[in-house]
Amino acid sequence: MKAIKREEAVRLCLEGERISPAERKRLAAERLRELVSYAREHSAYYKKAYREVGEDFRLSDLPPVTKKELMADYGAWVTDSGVTEEGVRAYISSDAALETLYLGRYTALTTSGTTGNPMPMVRDAYHNMIHGALLQTRLLREVDPELMNPVRHKIASIIILDPAVSSYSGFLKSQRANPGYEQNMLAIYLTEDIDVIVEKLNRFQPDLVTGYPSILAVLGKAGQEGRLHIHPQAIACSAEMLTEKVYHTLRAAFGCPVLNNYCSTEGGEAAMSCSEGKFHVNEDWVIIESVDKDGRPVPEGSWSEGVYMTDLTNYVQPVIRYYMADRVRIVKEACPCGSSLPIMEICGREAETVEIGGKVLFSSSFEQALEHVPGVLAVQMAQKGERRFYIRLVPSSEEEREKAAEEVKKRILGLFEGSGAGPVEVTVVPERPKSNRRGGKVKFLVKEPEERKG
Missing domain, CATH: 3.30.300.30 (ANL, C-terminal domain)
Known part of the structure; x- marks a missing residue:
C-alpha cells in the first residue's frame, strides 16, 4: 500500500497545477498504470476483469464498472482481504467509527441516495492525504488554510445529523479530535425552521458556514433581507448542485468566497471551484471521462449523459472507470482565475x-x-x-x-x-x-x- 507525508502531498498538488495540461496528462497516465498494476495483483475482481488487457494499455482499454457489478463481488473488489462489506457497515454504524480507524488503518463511509442500498467505501491513508492536500491547495486558496480548524475558527454546519452521513460523521470526528474547542463547532439540523437556523447563526457568528446549496440559498436571501447578521470568511457548499444564481446570491449576501466541491464517496474530490465560481477538474489525481448513453466519448465541449470516474489515489478499494450518471461538459477555455486545469460544467441533481x-x-x-x-x-x-x-x-x-x-x-x-x-x-x-x-x-x-x- 502506498504512503505519503502531508508535506509531499501538498507539494505534488501545488506542482500539479503549475505544469502544462500535457504534462498533467502524462503524470495521470503514469499514476493510472501504477494503480492498475496494484489492482491486478491484489484485487481478484480486477485480475479477472483485466485478464485480456495488455501491459501497454490505454484508458479506454479498461472495461468500465458499475455500482451493481462491484457490490455483487465486494470481497473480490477490495485489495485487503480483511475488508468486508459486513464489517464496514458494522463499523460505520458503531460508536467506534468516531474515535478509531476501521481495522486500525482506514476511514470508512457509505454512498448516499434513495436506492436503499448505500455502498460502503473505505479509503486508505494515501487517498486521504492527497485529497486533503487538494482541499488545502485548491479549494481553500482564497481563504485562510486554517479556516477549517476549530482551534482557530468557529464553524457552523447545516447538515443532516446522522452519524452514517459522511458530513456529520466528519463533523463529530473533528469535534473529538479537538477537545476543549467543541464550542467552536455548531451543527444545525437542516430540517429546522429557517427562523430558528437564522437565530442560531446570529448568536454563533461563524467564520465558516457549510451546508447544502438548497438551504444556503435561503440563508442568502435572509442575509439580503437583513435578518441574518453574520460575516463569515467563507461559505462552503457540498452534495448538491450549486447554480450560478445561488452562487451570486451568496456572494452578494455575505461578501465572501463561496467554495464548491464536486466530490463523491467513490471518487473523492474530483473538481473544485475557483474565485470565478467555475469548477476545475483535478485531472492529475482524478480522471473524468464524459460519455454518451452508450459509454462512448462525447466531443469536447458537448454535454455528456454520464461520466466514468477514476480515482488515482485509492489503493484499498480501487475505483477505475466507475460509471456515474452525472451530466457534465468539459471545456478547455482559459479561466480568468489563471488556472490551466480544465473547466467543468455540471448539470446534475439540482436541489429543490x-x-x-x-x-x-x-x-x-x-x-x-x-x-x-x-x-x-x-x-x-x-x-x-x-x-x-x-x-x-x-x-x-x-x-x-x-x-x-x-x-x-x-x-x-x-x-x-x-x-x-x-x-x-x-x-x-x-x-x-x-x-x-x-x-x-x-x-x-x-x-x-x-x-x-x-
Whole structure:
C-alpha cells in the first residue's frame, strides 16, 4: 500500500497545477498504470476483469464498472482481504467509527441516495492525504488554510445529523479530535425552521458556514433581507448542485468566497471551484471521462449523459472507470482565475425546496428520510399543488410494493407534520419515476402542474 507525508502531498498538488495540461496528462497516465498494476495483483475482481488487457494499455482499454457489478463481488473488489462489506457497515454504524480507524488503518463511509442500498467505501491513508492536500491547495486558496480548524475558527454546519452521513460523521470526528474547542463547532439540523437556523447563526457568528446549496440559498436571501447578521470568511457548499444564481446570491449576501466541491464517496474530490465560481477538474489525481448513453466519448465541449470516474489515489478499494450518471461538459477555455486545469460544467441533481404556508422544507430532508426504506429501490416526489404530492417508487419486488408504499407515505407525512407544514395530501401512484427531459436523469423532487378536472 502506498504512503505519503502531508508535506509531499501538498507539494505534488501545488506542482500539479503549475505544469502544462500535457504534462498533467502524462503524470495521470503514469499514476493510472501504477494503480492498475496494484489492482491486478491484489484485487481478484480486477485480475479477472483485466485478464485480456495488455501491459501497454490505454484508458479506454479498461472495461468500465458499475455500482451493481462491484457490490455483487465486494470481497473480490477490495485489495485487503480483511475488508468486508459486513464489517464496514458494522463499523460505520458503531460508536467506534468516531474515535478509531476501521481495522486500525482506514476511514470508512457509505454512498448516499434513495436506492436503499448505500455502498460502503473505505479509503486508505494515501487517498486521504492527497485529497486533503487538494482541499488545502485548491479549494481553500482564497481563504485562510486554517479556516477549517476549530482551534482557530468557529464553524457552523447545516447538515443532516446522522452519524452514517459522511458530513456529520466528519463533523463529530473533528469535534473529538479537538477537545476543549467543541464550542467552536455548531451543527444545525437542516430540517429546522429557517427562523430558528437564522437565530442560531446570529448568536454563533461563524467564520465558516457549510451546508447544502438548497438551504444556503435561503440563508442568502435572509442575509439580503437583513435578518441574518453574520460575516463569515467563507461559505462552503457540498452534495448538491450549486447554480450560478445561488452562487451570486451568496456572494452578494455575505461578501465572501463561496467554495464548491464536486466530490463523491467513490471518487473523492474530483473538481473544485475557483474565485470565478467555475469548477476545475483535478485531472492529475482524478480522471473524468464524459460519455454518451452508450459509454462512448462525447466531443469536447458537448454535454455528456454520464461520466466514468477514476480515482488515482485509492489503493484499498480501487475505483477505475466507475460509471456515474452525472451530466457534465468539459471545456478547455482559459479561466480568468489563471488556472490551466480544465473547466467543468455540471448539470446534475439540482436541489429543490418545498414551500407550504410560508414554511420551507428541503428536498435533502426527504431524501434522507427515505434512504433506507426496506423494499424501495428508487423514489420520486412530485409536487402537484401547494399541498398535493404524488409519490412514484420502484419497489424491489411487486410483493413489497404495498408495504413499501405505506412506509414511504408515513415518513413523508411525518416530516410535513413535524415541521408544522401540514396538512398535506400524499398519494402513492402506480407509475415509475419520470426522467428529466434534459439529460434523462431522474430528479428526486419535481414540480408538476395540477391535473385539470373534467
